[in-house]
Amino acid sequence: MAKLSLHSVIPSAKLTNYLLIRLPKDDKSQFLDRGGYSIENWQQLDRDLRSQILPLEAELMENTRYGQKYMIKGSLTGPNGTILQVKTVWIVTPSETRFVKLVPD
Template identity: 40%
Template structure:
């Protein structure tokens, strides 16, 4: 599994006017200054993650993966990550992540 550093440092941890994820990640303690820790935690979470959906595309196979982990400040994150294994390669590359709102809602109801 490969995560391009630029995905974290120029996209996920930087405010985006549309579809921003930096605020979600900041609530768990992830900031641009510690982007390496986010990368580490995403990869570590994949060790016990659940593949929720597999889709064939013109470019390869795309995976929707559900995972959860505890952020830097102790807050639990329930996340969906998207990975793609391009045609002719053996490694999945990270595309994006977003909150798993369905699981977060279920967890909130249990409290």
């Protein structure tokens, strides 16, 4: 178990062009909408990932050619007070830690 950097990179496009828009396959927007997250308040999801998920213990999943992949499981309390159980994946390289994905747990 490890702790990842609170200054990890969370690409805004990952939130605005993937997680918070409806997709025909692997849609996460409806799940996140239950917590009150939407494209209009995407910055809140960024802040909540940093304050509620990143401080938790990260479990090493595997070493890849891109870096070490870690998973953090936790509770994400949305802006409307609803608690969402999530799994997040992060990649750690010598130069940065980067958000990869979020799925319901």
